[in-house]
Amino acid sequence: MKDTTQAEAGTLVERVMQAIQQRISGRTLAAGARLPSIRGLAETLRVSKSTVVEAYDRLAAEGVIQSRRGSGFYVTSHLPPLSLTELGPLLDRAVDPFWVSRQSLDAADDTLKAGCGWLPGSWLPETGIRRALRTAARADVAMLADYATSLGLPALRHLLARRMAERGIEAAPDQIMLTESGTQAIDLLCRFLLEPGDTVLVDDPCYFNFLALLRAHRVKIVSVPYTPAGSDVTLFAQALAEHRPRLYITNSALHNPTGATLSPVVAHRLLKLADQAGLTIIEDDIFGDFEHEPSPRLAAFDGLDRVVHIGSFSKSLSAAMRCGFIAARHDWIEGLVDLKIGTSFSSGRLSSELVLSVLKDGAYRKHMEGVRERLSRSMGPVSARLDALGIKPWIEPRGGMFLWCALPAGIDAADVARRALVENVVLAPGNAFSVAQSASRFLRFNVAQCGDPRVFRVLERAMRG
Known part of the structure; x- marks a missing residue:
């Protein structure tokens, strides 16, 4: 039991280190930038403060960051080349702009993509x-x-x-x-x-x-x-x-x-x-x-x-x-x-x-007419299913595939998205779209990708925690 606990702790430390290195590689944390406080990062990544302390100590030993007495930890002046490939998400890290894209693009065939930004292949000409x-x-x-x-x-x-x-x-x-x-x-x-x-x-x-x-x-x-x-x-x-x-x-x-x-x-x-x-x-x-x-x-x-x-x-x-x-x-x-x-x-x-x-084929205009009509027919039923779960659309769109919806008070969209992903449903949490991080209660739904009733069953369970 002791060995298992130590292994889990070691894995958590490595994940915290990777999260910080990804932010540095992606220039979210630039040279000379102050890292989040130990308490703040622990809360964001849902780990203990001791895990963050050990991760910071290891990164300092590697020369990635440096400690300034009484001030905190800072990114060293030397940065590695920009690496967008290292900005991919971990399930236990803060949701960022790559989260939905990576999960949607890499999803298995049986994954439901209620949060992705494109039509199902069967809807295309x-x-x-x-x-x-x-x-x-x-x-x-x-x-x-x-x-x-x-x-x-x-x-x-x-x-x-x-x-x-x-x-x-x-x-x-x-x-x-x-x-x-x-x-x-x-x-x-x-x-x-x-x-x-x-x-x-x-x-x-x-x-x-x-x-x-x-x-x-x-x-x-x-x-x-x-x-x-x-x-x-x-x-x-x-x-x-x-x-x-x-x-x-x-x-x-x-x-x-x-x-x-x-x-x-x-x-x-x-x-x-x-x-x-x-x-x-x-x-x-x-x-x-x-x-x-x-x-x-x-x-x-x-x-x-x-x-x-x-x-x-x-x-x-x-x-x-x-x-x-x-x-x-x-x-x-x-x-x-x-x-x-x-x-x-x-x-x-x-x-x-x-x-x-x-x-230039006249069938394209007919195709888009059909897509618009199909989306219109889907918008109402999807909105009703969401409303039954207490999820409210921000507006009623005049067209298109998206519903921007607010979850009930006290529910964090990123948490819901992580739990839904475990059941092979990709959702799009609001703060991935927000620089101000002011959309923690919001999810973007693609009505064209919500035809399978499993989406709503998984969503209901994910909201309960």
């Missing part, structure tokens, strides 16, 4: 994708073997320009650059616009991968509360005055994770504030095709002056066909093309051809 693949198989060898042009497939850029025009965004094909994904689009824009130490505004809550990507660029992240009509304009103005950010990243159509829709009034006020402050806005439109009625686009009001419009097709078409885009002012495109060549050389030609083939 399999017939259209297979038809596009057959067409590609018969195409000229250049489609299968050659690099794409520097801006990307011209025919797809022309089609994207027409699609954007339907939403009031005037973008010529030579103002559009194709990327591997929406994430790569943001990464390239961060490389183009930011320096380490710059400040970036995000919504609170916001899509958690915005946070992970911004941390990789070593910038300061400041959040502004999000309302059912968009960012809180008063607090947005205060953040501009206090922090002087260079960039603001947001969704306009069907905000992730809340499902809210930007109002025209808020859109105009945000653009006026951005113009006064010299602020650039990245508008992620990845959920645009999920809207029943088009909501305001900042890029339409702005004319691609201060707003950069991005998107991809991983949510509506296929995550396996990696293809995104950037629409920006003419004088930025050349620099962005150079960055793309320097970091990835070219976007995927085959993926672009497949996306073009599906989009």
